[in-house]
Amino acid sequence: MGLDVPEMKELLHPTMPLQYGDQDDIGKVGGARHLSSVLPAVSSAIGHPIATPVHPSPEGLQAALNLPDADSAVVVLVDGLGFWNLATRAGHVPYLRSLLNEPLNxxxxxxxxxxxxxxxxxxxxxxxxxxxxxxxxYTQLNPENGLISQMIQFRDALDPLDLQRQPTVFEQLVAQDVRVTSCGLPRFRDSALTRAALRGSVYQSANHSRQRVLDTAKAAREPGLTYLYIRDVDKVGHHHGWDTPEWIAALESADALLALLHRSLPKGTLVVIVADHGMVAADPAQRIDIACEPVLNEGVELVGGEPRAVMLYARKDVAPEAIAERWRTRLGDLATVMTREEAIGAGLFGEVDNRVRPMIGDLLVLAHDRVTLVDSRIQIDAATRLPGVHGSSTVLETRIPCLIDLV
Ligand SMILES: [Zn+2]
Known part of the structure; x- marks a missing residue:
């Protein structure tokens, strides 16, 4: 059964609010079918359910996602592979297409x-x-030094273990004597992002993507969880735009790697393929440079976030509502402007720790359509003109695949 891809107008529609938790509410997106559910659901599938503050019932999530039980599971995260980005070019990717054709997926x-x-x-x-x-x-305020920190490398940021204090699912599985293996690039072994979000596994590194796939298949012969990260779809999407020949080539390479993984895995292995986000094509005509517009700067101390999801930190003596008013007047329907309280109240960040509160901007601005909101004072020129971007709430950016393959 093929998939009908909605028209671009529909794919660029903003969607809110997202919902955190186990429950699926009609009319709200998120709940069990949310990225936060994947590892808890898989932990249940391999017989070692890990509950989290957001997801108290991993068994319920496993049922909601239709994950079969398996002794060994492989979770693959393909960076930047949005559901509709993928579905648009499913004709190029035979293995992923065969999974997408399953109603379950x-x-x-x-x-x-x-x-x-x-x-x-x-x-x-x-x-x-x-x-x-x-x-x-992508960037956020570090309340301890007052600087905007870049969170891919944790530049000017808190130590990863100090910032991110939730136990990882990997750590909790290992504490139950479950084997957890990550297969990735050598340079990500001890990266700040790995230590913050994915610490706890045995990290198996290899420089070549094909070798990482074979390492994954080998690790998966033993019961437990194996994690594989595939990077290039995102990287190429940012630099060339998605749906370009270069992006399609990267998508085809990812498909070939995943098909190799499928062929190399022992029978009975559960494979779950997900992504972290999708991508929209930036429209140069809809590029707004905050640096060039005094009305957008008035009362703003620091600019964080990223071009599709800007976070504004107000000067101490300025009411965030006043900045919100100016931004709303200037941007009209080009973006959604929310105060921190509105965004938190709408559940956008889920439950919010008091220590995390000041890291979130006083204002959150989510770009609509193909708008980018850049700041040429703090971003290098190329970063303000990336052809592929993400961060906001459109269908194209927020919908991701959860493809299940029982080998
Ligand atoms: Zn990404």
Whole structure:
């Protein structure tokens, strides 16, 4: 059964609110079909259910996601592989297409907001929410030094273990004597992001993607959980735009790796393929440079977040509502502007720890359509003109695959 891809207008529609927790409510996205559910659900599938503050019932999640029991499970995260980005080009990817054609795999899953790697990795690795992990965007305020920290490398940030205090699902499985293996690039072994969100596993590194797949298949011969990360779809998408020949080639390579994995795994292995977010094509005509617009700067101390999900930190003597008013007047329907209280109240970050609160901007601005909100004072020029972007709440950015393959 093929999939009908909605029209772009529909895919660029903003969606809110996302919902954290085990329950699925009609009209709300998230619940069990949320990135935060994946590792708790898989932990239940391998017989070692790990409950989290957001997901008290891993068994319920396993049932909601239709995951079969298995002694050995492989979870693959394909960076940037949005559900509808994939479905649009399913014709190029025979293995992924065969999975997408299964009705079981057709309801898209939802990632977190902002729909970006840092926040999503925290949510994925801990089975919780950005309000608890403290990983709220590409850049965010470090309340201890007053600087905007870049959270991919944790530049100017708190120590990863100090910032992200939720136990990871990997750690909790290992504490139950379950084998957990991560297969990735050597340089990510001790990266800040790995230590914050995915600590606890035995890290098996290899420089070549094919070798990482074979390592994954080998590790999966023993009961337990194996994690594989595939990077290039996101990287190429940012630099060339998604749905370009370069992006399609990266998608085809990912498909070939996943098909190799399928062929190399022992029978009975459970494979779950997910992503951290999707991607939209930035429209150069809809690029707004905050640096060039005094009305957008008035009262703003620091700018964080990313081009599709900006976080604004107000000067001490300025009411965030006043800034919100100016941004709403200037942007109209180009973006949704929320105060921190509105965003938290709408459940955007899930439950929020008091220590995480000041890291979130006084204002959150989610771009609509193909708008980007950049700041040429603090971003290098190329970063303000990336052809592929994500972070906001559109269907294209927030819907991710959860493809299940029982080998
Ligand atoms: Zn990503």
């Amino acid at each position: 057709q309801p898209p899953m939802t990632t977190c907001l902002p729909s970006t790697t840092v926040a999503a990795m925290g949510v994925f690795g801990t089975g919780t929410c950005p309000g608890l992990t403290g990983m709220t965007g």
